Amino acid sequence: MSALLKLQNIHKAFADVRVLEDVSLSLAAGEVVGLLGPSGCGKSTLLRIAAGLDQDYHGGLQLDPLLTFAGGRGVVFQEPRLMPWLSVAQNVGFADGRGADGSWVEQLLRDVGLQGRGAALPKHLSGGQAQRVAIARALYGKPQVLLLDEPFSAVDAFTRMKLQDLVVDLAARYEVAVLLVTHDLDEAFYLSDRVLILGGTPSRLQRELAVPLVRPRDRRCAELAHLRGEALTELFQSKGPAGISSDSTGLLSPLQLSDDRCLTK
Amino acid sequence: MSALNLVIVRWAERLPGWRPMLTDLRGWVVPLLLLALLETFVRSGVLPAHQMPAPSQVAQTLYGLAQSGELWRHLSASLARVSAGFTIGAVLALVIGTWVGLSRRAEAYLEPTFQALRAIPSLAWVPLLLLWLGIDETPKIVLIALGAFFPVYLALLAGIRNIDRKLVEVGRLYGLSPLALVRRILLPAALPNLFTGLRGALSLSWMFLVAAELIAATRGLGYLLSDGRETSRPDLVIAAILLLALLGKLSDSLLKAWETRALRWRDSYQGGEDGA
Numbered sequence: 194m195s196a197l198l199k200l201q202n203i204h205k206a207f208a209d210v211r212v213l214e215d216v217s218l219s220l221a222a223g224e225v226v227g228l229l230g231p232s233g234c235g236k237s238t239l240l241r242i243a244a245g246l247d248q249d250y251h252g253g254l255q256l257d258p259l260l261t262f263a264g265g266r267g268v269v270f271q272e273p274r275l276m277p278w279l280s281v282a283q284n285v286g287f288a289d290g291r292g293a294d295g296s297w298v299e300q301l302l303r304d305v306g307l308q309g310r311g312a313a314l315p316k317h318l319s320g321g322q323a324q325r326v327a328i329a330r331a332l333y334g335k336p337q338v339l340l341l342d343e344p345f346s347a348v349d350a351f352t353r354m355k356l357q358d359l360v361v362d363l364a365a366r367y368e369v370a371v372l373l374v375t376h377d378l379d380e381a382f383y384l385s386d387r388v389l390i391l392g393g394t395p396s397r398l399q400r401e402l403a404v405p406l407v408r409p410r411d412r413r414c415a416e417l418a419h420l421r422g423e424a425l426t427e428l429f430q431s432k433g434p435a436g437i438s439s440d441s442t443g444l445l446s447p448l449q450l451s452d453d454r455c456l457t458k
Numbered sequence: 459m460s461a462l463n464l465v466i467v468r469w470a471e472r473l474p475g476w477r478p479m480l481t482d483l484r485g486w487v488v489p490l491l492l493l494a495l496l497e498t499f500v501r502s503g504v505l506p507a508h509q510m511p512a513p514s515q516v517a518q519t520l521y522g523l524a525q526s527g528e529l530w531r532h533l534s535a536s537l538a539r540v541s542a543g544f545t546i547g548a549v550l551a552l553v554i555g556t557w558v559g560l561s562r563r564a565e566a567y568l569e570p571t572f573q574a575l576r577a578i579p580s581l582a583w584v585p586l587l588l589l590w591l592g593i594d595e596t597p598k599i600v601l602i603a604l605g606a607f608f609p610v611y612l613a614l615l616a617g618i619r620n621i622d623r624k625l626v627e628v629g630r631l632y633g634l635s636p637l638a639l640v641r642r643i644l645l646p647a648a649l650p651n652l653f654t655g656l657r658g659a660l661s662l663s664w665m666f667l668v669a670a671e672l673i674a675a676t677r678g679l680g681y682l683l684s685d686g687r688e689t690s691r692p693d694l695v696i697a698a699i700l701l702l703a704l705l706g707k708l709s710d711s712l713l714k715a716w717e718t719r720a721l722r723w724r725d726s727y728q729g730g731e732d733g734a
Contacts, residue, residue: 244631245631246627246630246631262633268631270624272624274624274625274627274628276625276628276642276643276646276647277723277724277725278646278647278649278723279723287628287632288632290638290642314722314723315723315725316723316724316725
């Protein structure tokens with residue numbers, strides 16, 4: 194599998210404060226990668242660089258030609274960022290304006306569970322519904338890659354779980370690779386095939402943890418708990434003064450199954 | 459007042475179909491009372507009729523004007539001037555305001571000049587406009603356009619500067635051209651401010667219309683005002699004032715109805731504690 198999107202040796206500074214140092218990551222087709230780190234570690238900045246919204250950095254951004262046209266990378270932000278003056282359907286088809294493909298919009302609204310709400314205005318939607326519309330809008334351009342910037346952090350826990358399942362579902366159905374930025378350990382491991390941990394000042398990639406579990410996954414699965422523990426340890430260590438050099442990055446050895454609901458790939 | 463309010467609310471409850479109309483009637487109570495009071499005072503001789511004509515007298519004057527066709531002549535002249543001036547001023551403000559709103563460079567070059575021009579009371583332009591453009595229609599329309607320009611320009615600029623950066627970013631994500639960005643994100647997002655500016659500009663347009671017509675005109679409501687003063691006919695002056703009030707209110711209501719329609723999407727505080 195060749196990478197669809199590759200970030201190479203990214204260095205980024207705001208004014209004189211170095212935020213990211215020598216961060217590299219790649220995203221292959223159909224893969225879900227979680228980017229985990231404490232707040233302010235620059236993980237959102239990294240995503241913005243990948244989305245093309247931040248051009249002021251050092252390093253390389255390699256894109257598959259399929260991703261270079263407008264809408265080739267679907268982005269969902271922390272907030273829905275819907276245009277309040279457009280209806281739900283117009284928001285979903287925003288990329289094409291008036292020439293939007295109505296039946297595709299309809300299909301996407303059905304996919305995110307908002308069939309028949311196309312004529313509603315954003316002000317009539319709940320936070321979770323608005324985020325569903327944002328997900329549909331991101332999928333409208335038939336992207337190969339979805340870039341998600343803490344997309345579920347502003348909704349309640351129950352809605353969050355439903356939205357997480359929705360995204361995994363849609364990503365699989367439309368064969369979209371996902372780069373998910375989050376500070377939520379549960380979310381990162383439940384959704385991702387690989388979790389990258391960002392930490393330290395300036396931030397580097399501290400570790401990569403593989404999540405060798407088939408889908409659909411069980412949130413209660415003991416293996417997830419174990420991985421969460423590993424990540425937590427890593428996050429605490431990376432705050433320490435010594436820091437951890439990037440060569441400590443390693444894949445987690447396959448775990449023993451402690452719960453028969455979880456199956457290794 | 460509260461007793462009257464109660465009566466109206468009771469009637470509104472009994473006749474649910476009439477409810478919106480009846481509650482709207484509340485605004486008529488004060489002016490009607492004042493008119494009745496005035497009529498009584500003038501008829502009973504408390505107020506001298508040659509200075510303060512009775513409302514019925516003013517109504518008669520208006521009827522006379524309408525009968526002779528004079529009314530329409532004055533109204534159409536004033537309406538034409540206001541619509542031309544307002545449209546020209548607002549369109550120019552729309553174009554220049556968007557340009558300055560978008561470009562920091564344009565702002566650096568143009569803003570100080572506009573601020574200085576704005577500081578000149580617009581009526582100070584009148585003599586100059588008369589010198590340059592004669593006493594034709596042109597100076598009147600230019601003056602009104604000048605008055606309409608600044609409210610729209612300032613409101614639009616403030617509106618564009620207040621737009622959520624996050625929405626603009628969505629536009630960048632979809633690779634919108636600058637023109638598409640203006641049309642699809644900036645102008646719609648600045649629309650609430652723009653309407654405030656347009657309504658302010660419209661009321662200023664009427665004000666400058668009167669100023670222009672008072673000074674040099676042979677037709678129009680402003681002319682009617684000065685004619686009434688010169689021929690010592692307060693009924694004519696008051697009739698013209700009423701017509702101005704009516705037109706001003708009517709044009710503002712039209713704009714407001716358009717605003718309400720265009721801004722249906724807005725999710726903002728609409729004022730509380732009404733109920734009735």
